[in-house]
Amino acid sequence: MKIVCTFVLPLLLTVPVIAQQTEPTSESSSKLKKTLEARPQLDRNKDGILTLTELRESRSRENERPKPKKTAPTYSDVPYGTHPSMQLDFWKAKSNKPAPLFVFIHGGGFRGGDKASVNPALLKGFIDAGVSVASINYRLSGIGPYPIQMHDSARAVQFLRSKADAWNIDPTRLSAGGGSAGSGISQWLAFHDDLKHPNSSDPIERYSTRLSCALAFNMQSTYDPRVIKQIIPGDAYNDRALKPFYGLPDDWNWDTAEIDADLDALIKDASPINHLTADDPPVFIFHAERTRTPGNIHHPKFGEYLESAMNKLDIESVRRTDADYDSPAAPYEDMVQFVLRHYQQPEPPGN
Numbered sequence: 001m002k003i004v005c006t007f008v009l010p011l012l013l014t015v016p017v018i019a020q021q022t023e024p025t026s027e028s029s030s031k032l033k034k035t036l037e038a039r040p041q042l043d044r045n046k047d048g049i050l051t052l053t054e055l056r057e058s059r060s061r062e063n064e065r066p067k068p069k070k071t072a073p074t075y076s077d078v079p080y081g082t083h084p085s086m087q088l089d090f091w092k093a094k095s096n097k098p099a100p101l102f103v104f105i106h107g108g109g110f111r112g113g114d115k116a117s118v119n120p121a122l123l124k125g126f127i128d129a130g131v132s133v134a135s136i137n138y139r140l141s142g143i144g145p146y147p148i149q150m151h152d153s154a155r156a157v158q159f160l161r162s163k164a165d166a167w168n169i170d171p172t173r174l175s176a177g178g179g180s181a182g183s184g185i186s187q188w189l190a191f192h193d194d195l196k197h198p199n200s201s202d203p204i205e206r207y208s209t210r211l212s213c214a215l216a217f218n219m220q221s222t223y224d225p226r227v228i229k230q231i232i233p234g235d236a237y238n239d240r241a242l243k244p245f246y247g248l249p250d251d252w253n254w255d256t257a258e259i260d261a262d263l264d265a266l267i268k269d270a271s272p273i274n275h276l277t278a279d280d281p282p283v284f285i286f287h288a289e290r291t292r293t294p295g296n297i298h299h300p301k302f303g304e305y306l307e308s309a310m311n312k313l314d315i316e317s318v319r320r321t322d323a324d325y326d327s328p329a330a331p332y333e334d335m336v337q338f339v340l341r342h343y344q345q346p347e348p349p350g351n
Helices: 009-014 030-038 052-064 120-128 148-162 181-191 225-231 261-270 301-312 330-343
Strands: 075-079 087-091 099-105 132-136 169-179 214-217 283-287 317-321
Touching: 030 052, 087 148, 099 120, 099 148, 099 181, 120 132, 120 330, 132 148, 148 169, 148 181, 169 181, 169 330, 181 214, 214 330, 225 301, 283 301, 283 330, 301 317, 317 330
Parallel strands: 099 132, 099 169, 169 214, 214 283, 283 317
Antiparallel strands: 075 087, 087 132
């Protein structure tokens, strides 16, 4: 019998070797490239390339970092007005002399949100620095349109000043800040003429509404859809929160509806930037780079728009995005230092 031998080695040599899969980098992945452009600090070895490993390690470090815990308020649900929504929480800093005050104003598109969302990093940072903190609720747009949100917040500031002796507050060093709608209210208070009425029969109304400075993160500087359409790409001007804010029906069309004189005046008055004058206090502006997308109501161009206006009036503004920082907590540490620095400045007029 003839035995036939089959040699397989030559066949094996002809099989292509599977290449080892290479790790995605910013040079091969458009997502990593965009991430590197937005947050260059993630490139840990500074070689100009962001690898998937570097991104994962950065996220791991952020997740492992202990999150600041909220401490219980000294006083909770304190009414500052007649409506049930007009309440605030207050954290009293340890101080042998009257302490400065920071007022947190929550966001939520003027339609939602709550004082319980006070930023824990800001709360801890201020309390550790000897600054008392208040977090306020205000009437939302489902209860009524502009200007009640701003006027409620102004009254909260006046009420807190009226508690200066009882709560050990220095009424000449008072700032405010918040995100989104809270940023808009904070800017509105910072830029608006003083709302105090020295001869009012209501003693709370006799106090000033002026601020030492303001924090505005994830902010809008105008609530005029006509202006938003010009400065923000996409359809941010048609954000759903704006219609109830102005008491308009859901089917209102900003492109085709007629804006009469009364609505025009209301829209202009609601936009913080329209109240900006040369005697107004400094503002810290902050955005996340991920909001730099068409149609985003938190687009960084809102900050650029305000910064330009403040520069023309020679008012200090600090504008940052998360790409300027190495960690999520760092922006809020910077905000605390910004406020502390301005507490050292001469008090704003009207206090």
